[in-house]
Amino acid sequence: MERQKANKILFTIWVLILVACDHPKYDTYKTLGNTGWPLDQPVSFEVNLEDVSKPHHVFLNVRTDKEYPYRNLYLISKVTFPDGIAVKDTLEYQMTDAYGNWLGTGLTDVKDNALYFLENYTFPEPGNYKFQFTQAMRKRGDLQGLPVLQGVRDFGLRIEEVQN
Secondary structure, X not given: OHHHHXXXXXXXXXXXXHHHOOOOOXXXXXEOHHHXXXXXXXXXXXXXXXXXXXXXXXXXXXXXXXXXXXXXXXXXEEEEOOOOOEEEEEEEEEOEOOOXXXXXXXXXXXXXXXXXXXXXXXXXXXXXXXXXEEEXXXXXXXXXXXXEEOOEEEEEEEXXXXXX
């Protein structure tokens, strides 16, 4: 009898967690591994968005480890719309605070960062969107980018509807 009661409580908690969690339209990571992120290898995602009637938040999910040597992250983004038009931009994100403390979540040397890419954005048309990101880090005074950026383990894209 006591076991049945415990199972019912666990089932109720599980259902509440499922209901409380948001359900993104798209959420995936690409693993870059321990060898780093090469300058000549962009990370790409293709997303089919059918319902574009509501605004969306688009996040870049970046997982770094203790090998990441910088306090910021520069990226080149390229978004290709269903009609073939592409928009490129240079992005900068802070990875530490002013005192050098790592931002993001995580109890170990691995930190997860959810970085806003597009906030309250209404996609202009339904269809297939291609998102492409290239690391654009370089050492101070160097004109050439880093051939390989160390310390970025995974890079992801998350798209979710804005909740009222």
